[in-house]
Amino acid sequence: AQSVAQPEDQVNVAEGNPLTVKCTYSVSGNPYLFWYVQYPNRGLQFLLKYITGDNLVKGSYGFEAEFNKSQTSFHLKKPSALVSDSALYFCAVRDPTTVINDYKLSFGAGTTVTVRA
Amino acid sequence: SAVISQKPSRDICQRGTSLTIQCQVDSQVTMMFWYRQQPGQSLTLIATANQGSEATYESGFVIDKFPISRPNLTFSTLTVSNMSPEDSSIYLCSVEEARQFFGPGTRLTVL
Numbered sequence: 001a002q003s004v005a006q007p008e009d010q011v012n013v014a015e016g017n018p019l020t021v022k023c024t025y026s027v028s029g030n031p032y033l034f035w036y037v038q039y040p041n042r043g044l045q046f047l048l049k050y051i052t053g054d055n056l057v058k059g060s061y062g063f064e065a066e067f068n069k070s071q072t073s074f075h076l077k078k079p080s081a082l083v084s085d086s087a088l089y090f091c092a093v094r095d096p097t098t099v100i101n102d103y104k105l106s107f108g109a110g111t112t113v114t115v116r117a
Numbered sequence: 118s119a120v121i122s123q124k125p126s127r128d129i130c131q132r133g134t135s136l137t138i139q140c141q142v143d144s145q146v147t148m149m150f151w152y153r154q155q156p157g158q159s160l161t162l163i164a165t166a167n168q169g170s171e172a173t174y175e176s177g178f179v180i181d182k183f184p185i186s187r188p189n190l191t192f193s194t195l196t197v198s199n200m201s202p203e204d205s206s207i208y209l210c211s212v213e214e215a216r217q218f219f220g221p222g223t224r225l226t227v228l
Binding site: 032041042043044045046049090094097104105106107108109110 | 121132148150158159160161162165209211213216217218219221222224
């Protein structure tokens with residue numbers, strides 16, 4: 001079975017400060033990992049993904065995430081947060097080695113990020 | 118990247134009625150998915166809809182309640198049948214093209 005955990009329901013930071021949104025995963029094989037963002041009354045937008053290769057993945061809007069296999073984590077980071085980054089962030093995982101779960105994403109519970117001016 | 122549209126964007130329905138949600142993609146895709154996002158919750162996969170075969174439902178979801186059609190490679194529908202207030206959710210379709218692209222969602226409120 002595949003699953004992700006986002007241990008923080010909410011993250012609050014001041015504009016200009018670093019932003020980190022935590023995610024840990026559980027899969028039987030090597031994971032495919034994703035971050036999505038959901039703005040109010042809008043669908044999910046893709047931020048970045050890790051498939052293989054460099055553990056540091058750069059994505060949209062200045063976000064990046066670091067894959068850490070030993071800690072089974074894939075935390076999302078942004079060096080300097082903007083008020084416009086306030087949204088709901090979802091981590092998702094897929095186990096590509098299991099045919100039954102092929103292409104299915106399992107989402108975390110989501111983390112609400114609030115960036116104050 | 119795939120562009121996905123959904124109709125309706127939102128609806129308010131009476132208990133016991135059914136609503137069909139449409140999902141249109143601007144390119145041909147093999148795999149389409151339907152998700153439910155209940156208020157304040159994460160996304161839960163309802164089913165996988167592949168053209169030319171029956172939809173595959175996840176645990177807790179059944180065809181009688183959520184019938185799905187996939188008549189071609191650019192279109193799918195999800196019907197929410199015999200609705201109750203517990204069905205009030207956002208329903209999203211997505212497609213797989215190296216990663217999943219999501220539609221804007223259909224916000225359903227059942228009274």
